Amino acid sequence: MAISLRGDQDISSVPTIKSKALRINLNTDIYGTFAEIGAGQETARNFFRSGAASGTIAKAMSAYDKDFSDAIYGMEEDKRYVTQPRLQTMLRHEIDLIEDRLSRQKHPDKLFFSYANTVTTIDFARQFKGHGWVGIRFQLDPLEGYNEIVLHLRFKETDARLQQETLGALGVNLIYGAFYLNDSPKELVKSFYDNLGNHQIEIDMINFSGPRFMYVDNRLMSLQLLKNGMTNAVMFGPDGNNLLPAQVLYKKNILALRGSFRPVTKVNMDMFEQSKKMFLEENKVEEEKTQIIFEITLSNLTEEGKINERDFLDRAELLCSLGQNVMITNFQQYFKLVEYFSEFTKERMALAMGVINLIQIFDEKYYRDLSGGILEAFGKLFYRDLKVYMYPYKDPETGEYINSENLKVHPRMKELYKYFKNNGKLVDIKDLNKEHLEIFSRTVLKMIMDGEKGWEDMLPTGIADTIKQKRLFGYSRARASRK
Numbered sequence: 270m271a272i273s274l275r276g277d278q279d280i281s282s283v284p285t286i287k288s289k290a291l292r293i294n295l296n297t298d299i300y301g302t303f304a305e306i307g308a309g310q311e312t313a314r315n316f317f318r319s320g321a322a323s324g325t326i327a328k329a330m331s332a333y334d335k336d337f338s339d340a341i342y343g344m345e346e347d348k349r350y351v352t353q354p355r356l357q358t359m360l361r362h363e364i365d366l367i368e369d370r371l372s373r374q375k376h377p378d379k380l381f382f383s384y385a386n387t388v389t390t391i392d393f394a395r396q397f398k399g400h401g402w403v404g405i406r407f408q409l410d411p412l413e414g415y416n417e418i419v420l421h422l423r424f425k426e427t428d429a430r431l432q433q434e435t436l437g438a439l440g441v442n443l444i445y446g447a448f449y450l451n452d453s454p455k456e457l458v459k460s461f462y463d464n465l466g467n468h469q470i471e472i473d474m475i476n477f478s479g480p481r482f483m484y485v486d487n488r489l490m491s492l493q494l495l496k497n498g499m500t501n502a503v504m505f506g507p508d509g510n511n512l513l514p515a516q517v518l519y520k521k522n523i524l525a526l527r528g529s530f531r532p533v534t535k536v537n538m539d540m541f542e543q544s545k546k547m548f549l550e551e552n553k554v555e556e557e558k559t560q561i562i563f564e565i566t567l568s569n570l571t572e573e574g575k576i577n578e579r580d581f582l583d584r585a586e587l588l589c590s591l592g593q594n595v596m597i598t599n600f601q602q603y604f605k606l607v608e609y610f611s612e613f614t615k616e617r618m619a620l621a622m623g624v625i626n627l628i629q630i631f632d633e634k635y636y637r638d639l640s641g642g643i644l645e646a647f648g649k650l651f652y653r654d655l656k657v658y659m660y661p662y663k664d665p666e667t668g669e670y671i672n673s674e675n676l677k678v679h680p681r682m683k684e685l686y687k688y689f690k691n692n693g694k695l696v697d698i699k700d701l702n703k704e705h706l707e708i709f710s711r712t713v714l715k716m717i718m719d720g721e722k723g724w725e726d727m728l729p730t731g732i733a734d735t736i737k738q739k740r741l742f743g744y745s746r747a748r749a750s751r752k
Contacts, residue, residue: 283463286438289445290319299448301382302363303329305440306338307351307389307401311433312440327367351389353513356402356419359385364406364415373411382407384444388422388436390429399424399432400515403439405447409481416479418447420461421513423471435469454485458493473500474513487511488585489578495567495597496576502598502609504562507589517594518613521560524548525596525606526621529569530584531714532742533591535705536660538729543698544621544658551656554617563588564596564606583741590735602635604650611653618655624662624671627695631678631686647685651694660698663706670706672697718743 284292293299294316303313303326313329316322332338338350342358349355363383371379388401404419422439424432442461450457454477461472472494477485491503491511504512524544528537541561549556565584570576581597588595600606603620610618629635630650636643661672669675673695678686689695708727716724717736725733736744 284445286315286441286464287319289441289463290316291321293445293448294319294321294325296448297324298378298380299325299382300327300367300376300379301325301384301407302327302367304359304363304383304385305329305331306333306359306385306387311437312384312386312444315437315441327371328363351387351401353402353419353421355387356385356404357417359383359387360404360406360417378411380408380411380448382444382447384440386436386440390432391424391427398427401436403436403443405443407447409448409451414480416447416451416481417477418443418457419476420472421474423473424469425467425471426469431469435465438465439470451481454482454490455493458490458499459497462497462499467498471500473503473515474511476511486582489582492570492576492578492581492597495599501600502596504594504596505585505589506594507592509585509589512594514596515613518560518610520558520614520616522548522554522558522616523560523562523610523614523618524621525562525564525610525619527564527566527603527606527626529710530563530565530588531580531710532584532717532728532736533587533732534708534710534713534727535702535729536708537710538591539701539705540621540623540658540660540698543660543701544619546700547658547696547698548617548619551617551619558616560594562596563593564598566601567597567599568601570597580742586739586741587732587735590731591729602646603630604646607650607653607655615653618653619658620655621658621660621698623660624676627657627659627676628678631682633679633682643682643685647689651689655694657695658698659695660701661706663703670703714742 303310305312310329310331313326316326332341335350342355342362345352345355345358360383363385364381367381367383371381382405384405386401386403388399388403390399391397392399400421400423402419402421404417406415406417408415420443424435426432426435439461442463442465446457446460450460458475475490475494476487477490487510488505491505494500494503502514504514504517506512526537526541526544530537545561548554549559567576570581585595598606598609600609607618633643636646639645641648659673661670663670673690674697713724713727736742
């Protein structure tokens with residue numbers, strides 16, 4: 270055993286790509302196929318190089334030509350190749366072939382798998398860095414159904430050869446994690462970056478399915494991507510499955526509502542309904558080409574330096590029950606959120622927010638890290654003709670309604686505020702229910718946790734029932750404390 274000296278630092282022992290591939294190759298039961306389109310046979314190559322691959326690789330192929338690919342897997346409805354449906358078609362087709370061609374009587378203990386990727390690397394002009402879909406379909410018991418892990422990546426490197434090598438390492442990490450880390454999905458997600466760095470790839474979507482992942486909440490796995498610094502934004506839909514932001518936002522008009530939604534109240538839904546109505550009345554904004562996003566910042570989920578996952582899932586549960594798409598981001602500053610949206614669309618954008626959030630936008634202290642300060646931030650925030658719909662605030666002490674007309678900002682910001690106000694960038698939400706202005710999420714949450722009565726009337730229809738049925742936000746503890 271090696272000697273430990275005073276002053277030694279703990280170093281995590283991460284297996285190399287070669288040792289991961291070799292361990293799988295030396296397992297006599299793991300057996301499957303590799304189908305890689307677009308970036309070469311890099312994952313399979315790692316298994317061949319590590320040795321003993323004949324016991325693992327049943328087939329390795331690349332249907333690089335589109336006609337050959339269509340002849341094997343059929344043509345997708347959208348006629349695209351680097352998509353999630355294409356990847357899943359490949360995975361399932363290859364598993365069907367294994368089951369059809371290999372006798373279970375001859376191989377009763379084999380654990381079959383199919384690994385696939387469909388990827389486009391950096392283009393010749395080096396303007397588009399490339400992206401792709403990677404996945405594995407596998408079993409952990411010969412008599413059990415298949416599990417599936419699917420993820421989307423975006424390349425950050427600017428050399429095609431390096432991107433291919435990165436993809437190969439990620440593929441090995443995925444296959445190794447599927448077989449050896451499946452009992453700890455959080456660690457499995459973290460392992461994707463073994464021997465890699467976030468300067469090489471961004472993983473912005475992942476979904477788990479199958480019998481071994483029945484109790485995995487994909488929204489929580491999405492949160493792990495943010496926690497681990499693998500991406501800056503993730504999205505999930507009403508069904509709880511993760512969505513690819515680029516796919517949802519591509520060429521769409523975007524209206525974003527930021528909030529804590531802890532819990533979602535009538536104020537939040539009133540802001541949503543009224544801002545949506547105003548946005549759809551804007552020039553060139555069509556409802557079928559519009560995406561509305563309920564957005565929560567990662568900092569809003571953090572308590573005492575740690576992310577409260579239970580609290581996150583409670584909020585997600587309510588927003589999903591309302592049929593909304595939810596985005597969790599690492600963007601504390603609004604201009605960074607708008608910059609992110611601009612990666613996917615050049616259409617109209619708008620933000621809906623309360624008075625307090627707007628005051629923070631005009632606070633210089635939030636832009637000290639920018640060389641251009643607040644002017645740089647505002648240039649990025651409003652350069653695409655963005656509008657801010659402002660929801661008024663009722664001062665509980667004076668009873669005064671505060672809107673864009675009587676809002677007070679720092680004297681140094683007054684003229685800048687007037688500029689955006691007079692140019693129609695800041696618009697008041699006027700057609701609203703003023704009774705809702707008396708509702709505050711923090712008050713509702715305290716009432717729920719203290720076991721008080723009357724909070725139900727402050728929430729949208731059905732939300733109170735969901736909280737009670739699923740015991741969200743400490744509801745069960747509140748009832749127990751009253752007995």
